Amino acid sequence: AQSVTQLGSHVSVSEGALVLLRCNYSSSVPPYLFWYVQYPNQGLQLLLKYTSAATLVKGINGFEAEFKKSETSFHLTKPSAHMSDAAEYFCAVSSNAGKSTFGDGTTLTVKP
Amino acid sequence: EAGVTQFPSHSVIEKGQTVTLRCDPISGHDNLYWYRRVMGKEIKFLLHFVKESKQDESGMPNNRFLAERTGGTYSTLKVQPAELEDSGVYFCASSQDLDSRGGETQYFGPGTRLLVL
Numbered sequence: 473a474q475s476v477t478q479l480g481s482h483v484s485v486s487e488g489a490l491v492l493l494r495c496n497y498s499s500s501v502p503p504y505l506f507w508y509v510q511y512p513n514q515g516l517q518l519l520l521k522y523t524s525a526a527t528l529v530k531g532i533n534g535f536e537a538e539f540k541k542s543e544t545s546f547h548l549t550k551p552s553a554h555m556s557d558a559a560e561y562f563c564a565v566s567s568n569a570g571k572s573t574f575g576d577g578t579t580l581t582v583k584p
Numbered sequence: 585e586a587g588v589t590q591f592p593s594h595s596v597i598e599k600g601q602t603v604t605l606r607c608d609p610i611s612g613h614d615n616l617y618w619y620r621r622v623m624g625k626e627i628k629f630l631l632h633f634v635k636e637s638k639q640d641e642s643g644m645p646n647n648r649f650l651a652e653r654t655g656g657t658y659s660t661l662k663v664q665p666a667e668l669e670d671s672g673v674y675f676c677a678s679s680q681d682l683d684s685r686g687g688e689t690q691y692f693g694p695g696t697r698l699l700v701l
Contacts, residue, residue: 476626508692515588515675516627516692562627570615570679571640572690574627 474499474565478575486583491535491550493578495563498544505546506564506572507537516562522546533557558582586610588693590676596699602664605696609658609678615639616659617679617690618651622672630674633659666700673697 479494497503504523508516520531527539537548546563563575589608597603609616618630630649631641635656644651648667653659663670677690 513694515694516677518689518691521689564627570617570632570688571629571643572617572619573629574619576626577624 474503474573476563476565476573476575478561478563478578480578481576482579482581484581484583485553487555488552491548491553491557491580493548493561493563493580495537495546495548495575496544497546497563497565499565504566505537505539506566507531507535507546507548508562508564509533510560510562510577512559519548519561553580553582555582555584588676588678588691590674590693590696592696593694594697594699596701597666598701599668600665602662603666603698605661605663605674605698607659607661607676607678607693609676610680610691613678613680613691614656615679615688615690616653617677618659618661619675619677620672621675621695622669627675630661663698666698668700671698671700 475498477496506521507519509519510516519535520529522529522539530536535550537546560577560579562577564572566572591606614635616633619627621627629643632639633653636653650662673695675695676693679688679690
């Protein structure tokens with residue numbers, strides 16, 4: 473069985489501030505972990521994924537995430553928020569062929 | 585190269601009616617997935633096709649939902665008869681190669697927003 477918990481359904485930061493979106497997972501086997509972003513009226517876009525190589529994963533748009541097995545976490549960060557980062561972000565885990573399990577999503581608001 | 589496309593983008597129907605959603609995956613992608621997000625909750629897996637075969641349909645909520653993928657190309661998801669709780673956003677995704685551990689990248693379509701009144 474696998475599950476994902478995203479802490480905080482809404483996160484608000486000021487432009488230029490650090491972005492931290494939290495994700496904790498549960499998986500019975502070594503997981504693959506993903507972060508997706510969804511802009512209004514668009515589909516899910518892959519930001520980055522962890523596939524058991526380096527624990528620090530760099531993605532698009534300046535985002536990165538660190539896999540911490542001891543904490544079962546895969547938090548998403550960006551050093552400096554931009555207005556265009558405002559969107560909904562989803563963490564997902566996949567440890568069976570194909571099927572992904574998603575968190576509830578976190579809406580990021582960026583204030584000018 | 586075109587991405588995953590879904591039709592229609594929005595659908596409003598009355599309880600008891602039938603709705604058919606369509607998904608066109610990226611050309612050459614053997615794997616096709618359907619997911620659903622109901623009213624701001626998590627995105628939930630519905631089923632997975634490998635070519636024209638149903639690999640995993642463990643997430644299908646009940647027998648009012650019927651998914652097909654004739655010829656292993658596009659897929660349809662029919663809801664008949666629709667109920668109020670079927671409202672939500674239906675996403676389709678496709679991937680090329682299946683990693684047995686689940687690490688392949690899935691490409692998502694924009695979703696179909698279904699509202700059942």
